[in-house]
Structure formats: C-alpha cells, structure tokens
Amino acid sequence: MIIAITIIGVLILAYFAFTNFYPSFGGDVSKQQQLIYKDSKQFKDGKFTNINPVPKELSFSETTKLAYTFFTTKVPNGRPKKDLKVTKIDSTNVANYKGEARMIWFGHSSFLLQIQGKNILLDPMFGKVAAPHPLLGGNRFNQEFPLAIEKLPQVDAVIFSHDHYDHLDYQSVLKIKDKTNHFYVPLGVGEHLKAWNVSESKITELDWWQETQLDSLKLVCTPAQHFSGRKLNNGQSTLWSSWVIQSNEENIYFSGDSGYASHFTEIGNKYGPFDLALMECGQYNEMWADIHMMPEETAQAGVDLKAKKIMPIHWGGFKLALHEWTDPVVRVKVEAAQLNIEVITPTIGEEIRVKDAINTSINWWDNL
Template identity: 75%
Template sequence: MITLVSIIALLVIAYLLFTSFYPSFGGAISKEQKLIYQNSKQYNDGKFRNIHPVPKDLSFSETMSLTYKFFTTKVPNARPKSDLIATKLDSTSIANYKGEARMFWFGHSSFLLQIDGKTILLDPMFGKVAAPHPLLGANRFNKEFPLQIEQLPKIDAVIYSHDHYDHLDYETVLKIKAKTKHFYTPLGVGEHLKAWGVSNENITELDWWETTQIDHLNLVCTPAQHFSGRKLNTNQSTLWSSWVIQSDTENIYFSGDSGYAEHFKEIGEKYGPFDLALLECGQYNEMWSDIHMMPEETAQAGLDINAKRIMPIHWGGFKLALHSWTDPINRVQAKAKILGVDIITPQLGQEILIKHDTLSNYTNWWQKEAYN
C-alpha cells in the first residue's frame, strides 16, 4: 500500500510540474479576466457553458474506462498506409495573389484563406502531434504541407475556434506570430497567445454573436456546442466558437468543433445563405456525440446552415477517435447525396474557389490503393 501511494504521489507531482512549467500548456485565466467574463451569457460559476448542459462531467472511473478503451481498442484502417500527399503551393504566387476568394486545406481543420486582398489562417495547426508533447500523441497523416510554415507570406489575420491541441498549437504560434498582424479568438483563448509572446494589442477576443471588421471583411464569432481546456484543471476556462467570414461578395462559415444542435439553424437564419460551409466531420463516437457531430449530422447541418456547398473538415489529419480514417468522408458523402447537399472533397493543397468552384473539380482521392 505504501508503495502504491508513493507511486501515485510521484505521478501527481510529475504531472503538476509538467503542466506548470512546460510552455505548450499555455496561459492561465486571471481573477481579473474571470470578472470580465461574468458579463458573458456563456459564463457561469467560473466556467463557460454550452446552451445545453453538455458535455457530461465524467467521473474518475468513467474517465479511466474511456481512456483505457481508446488506447487498447484496435481500429482497422485507423490511419492511411502511406503519408497523404499534398499539392505543393508556390510561396510567391500566394504572396502576390490578387484574384477572387480562394482557400487551401492543410488537413484536419487548418486552412489558408485569401479573400478581399487578405491572407488569413483558420485554426493553423502544423504540429506533428495533437498533444502537448511529441511523445504523447500519434503522428499526423501528412509529413509535408502544401506550403511549409516558414514559407508562409505575411498573414493579415489568424482565426482560432478553441484551444484544443489539434487546433491551437504552441510550436505553430511561435513560427507565425512575427509575420501575423492580428489574432482573433473566442473569449479567453488569447491568454494562451499572450503566454507565448503575442502582444495583447495584436489579439481580439470575442463572445458569441459579437462582430468585428478586418478592413472591409466582417467577422462574426458564432456559437458551437463543444468544450475547451489544455490540462485537467482548465476545462471550460476559455470559450469555443464557430465563425462567419463575410466580404462584399462572399460568405463563409467555419464550424470549428461542434456537436449537432439548433445553433446551426439560428446562424443560417441570421447570416446565411453561405457560399461554402466548412463543417466538422471526424473524431466522433456515440459516447461523445454531444460535442462532435456524426457524419450524417454534418450533412444535415449543411442544410440547417443554409449552405450552397459544404466541405467536411476535422478528418484526414489525426487519429483521435475509434473509427477508420475514411469513415467520416464516406458516410457524410453518402448522406449528403440523400439530402441533396452539394459537397466538395479537395485534396490537401488543392485550390478551392469560394464562388465559382464546380463539383467536378474533386475526386474520391482517399480511396487510392496506396492509402488503404
């Protein structure tokens, strides 16, 4: 018994030291910030909350059981047999681009958006693993990106949906902060950026339904049904969100991470129709379906949000759930066909024209024999 207690004590001490001093865990919310957040309808009793009472707070035994299942369950075809190949981009052509609005997918939920003369990154995550340390996670599906992070041009804005490791990456922030004009986040997420050396003047935090402008672009922080936290004692300490990005001629919706709920219809009614909706589809399970959509719900969300076309995201990057790596795209594609929802499926680095893309531009590239 003494030995067991000693081991547990050492593990607790090691965890506390690791989370206190290792920089990737980010910043902490101060008492002064908590007082400010009390003005938010989403903030209650020291935490941000969803409209519905989710996610469920798991007991210690439930947490251990879920963790054990995740690490011991063998999932067939859990990741591609070979690294996903990205279409290479020319840094000069990106830096000098003056054409119509377009995007490039960098895998998972990361995008480079060029719109209204601006270059914007959405949830840029260029790290090797979705974890606080390289030894704590599995490698991403692609070793190379369409454009290496060092080759990125001047960045007018970076938009984050929430602070989880597969969306907000410490090493990525270190590499892009000097070339980024401004960062936009939900409430609290800016504290991580400040801990990593980003100036407070270069950060704008928004609550749900708040808007801001990037010159002629309109940016709206909109609801999502998810959660936040980068270590055990910081769950729900920062807000999560989706985003609406509007120019004079284009209208884009970026879901971030979210379970399926009525906020999609509300956003569609207020800000739709959307030329393109980037909708979460991946890393799901019935055990946590309140915070991650099942693929069939992703297709339905495309109808709710009033989107002319949808693109499934949050897949093709990491193994963070117990489904095969192609299950998300196959299932959402099938359901979209039934519902009559137009869906695009670009490869990493393939150009996506916001207004004038045709569905014929895209193939079922994930079905290649080399990947399965």
C-alpha cells in the same frame, strides 16, 4: 501501501510540474479575467457552458475507462497506409495572389484563406502530433504541407475556434506570430497566446454573436456546442466557437468543433446563405456525440446553415477517434446526396474557389 502512495504522489507532482513549466500548455485565465467574463451569457460559476447541458461531467473512473478504450482498441484502417501526398503551391503564387476568394486546405481543420487581398489562417495547426508533447500523440497523416510554414507571406489575421491541441498548437503559433498582424479568438483563448509572447495589442477576444471588422471583412464569433481545456484542471475556462467571414461578395462559415444542435439553424437564419461551409466531420463516436457531429448530422447542419456547398473538415489529419480514417467523408457524401446538398472533397493543398468550388479529385482517398 506506502510504496503505492509514494508512486501516486510522485505522479501527481510530476503532472503539476509538467503542466506548470512546459510551455505548450499555454496560459491560465486569471480571477481578474473571470470577472470580465461574467458579462457573457455563456459564463457561469467560473466556467463557460453550452446552451444545452453538455458535455456530461465524467467521473475519474469514467474518464479512465474512456481513455483505456481509446488507447487499447485497434481500429482497422484507422490511418492511411502511407503518408498522404499533398498538392504543392508556389510561395510566389501565394504572396502575389489578388484574385477571387480562395482557400488552401492544410489538412484537418487548418486553412489559408485569401480574400479581398488579405491572408487569413483558420486554426493553423502545423504540429506533428495533436498533443502537448510529441510522445503523447500519434503522428499526423501528412508529413509535408502545401507550402512550408516559413514561406507563408505576411498574415493579416489568424482565427482560432478553441484551445484544443488539434486546433491551437504552441509550436505553430511560435512560427507564425511575428508575421501575423492580428489574432481573433473566443473569450479566454488569448491567455494562451499571451503566455507564448503574443502582444496583447494583437489579440481580439469575442463572445458569441459579437462582430468585428477587418477592413472590408466582417468577422462574427458564432456559437458551437463543444468544450475547452488544455490540462486536467482548466476545463471550460475558455470559450469555443464557430466563425462567419463575410465580404461584399463572399460568405463563409467555419464550424470549429461542434455537436449537432439548433445553433446551426440560428446562424443560417441570421447570416446565411453561405457560399461555402467548412464543416466538422470526423473524430466522432456515440460516446461523445454531444460534442462532435456524426457525418449524417454534418450534412444536415449544412442544410440548416443554408449552405450552397459544404466541405468536410476535421478528418484526414489525425487519428483521434475509433472509426476508419475514411469513414467520415464516405458517410457524409451519402447523406448529403439524400439531402441534395453539394459536397466538395479537395486534396490537401488543392485550390478551393469559394464561389465556384468544384470537385476535381473524386474519392482521392480510395485505396490509401
């Protein structure tokens, strides 16, 4: 008994030492900041909440069981047979681009958006694993990127949807922070950036439905149904969101992570129709369907948003669930056909024209 208690005590001390001193865990929201967040309708009893009463608070035994199931279940075709090849783009082409709005997918939920002469990064996660330490996660599906991060031009804005590791990555922020003019994040997420030496003057935090201007562009922080946290004791301490990006000519929606709910219809009615909606589609399971959409719901959400086209994202990057790696894109295409909404499925690195995107790489994932 003494040995068991000693081992448990050592593990607890090691956890707190790891989370308090290892920088990738980010910052903590202070009591002073919480007083400011009390003005938000989403902030209750010291935590951010969804409109619906989700996600369910899991007990320790439920959390342990879920973790055991994830780490011990063998998933056939859970990863590509080999690293995904990407379409390369020349750094000069990117730096000198002045054409119509376009996007470059870096895999998972990361994009470079070039619009109205500006360079904007969406959830720029360029890390090898979606975890606080390289030993705590599986490698991403693509070793290379369309463009080396060091060769990115000056970045006008970075937009983050929430603070999970597959979206907000410490090493990625270090690589881009000095070439980034400004960061736009949901409430609380700025604490992580400040902990990583991003100047507070370069950070704008927004609540749901708040709008801001980036010169001619309108940026809107819109709802999502998800959760947050980078360690066991700071869950729901920061807000999660989707985003609307509007110019005089283009209208783009970026879902972040979200379960299916009525907010898609509300956003569509208020800000739609959208030329292109980047829609979460991957890392789902019936056990956590309230915080990640099933592929069929992804297609329906695109309809709710009044999107002219949807692009499935949050797949093709990491194995974070128990489905085959191609299951998301296959299923969403089937449902989208039934709902008569167009789906585009570009390769990583392929140019995506916001107004007139078309598929030039049909089912590129076959046999991979």
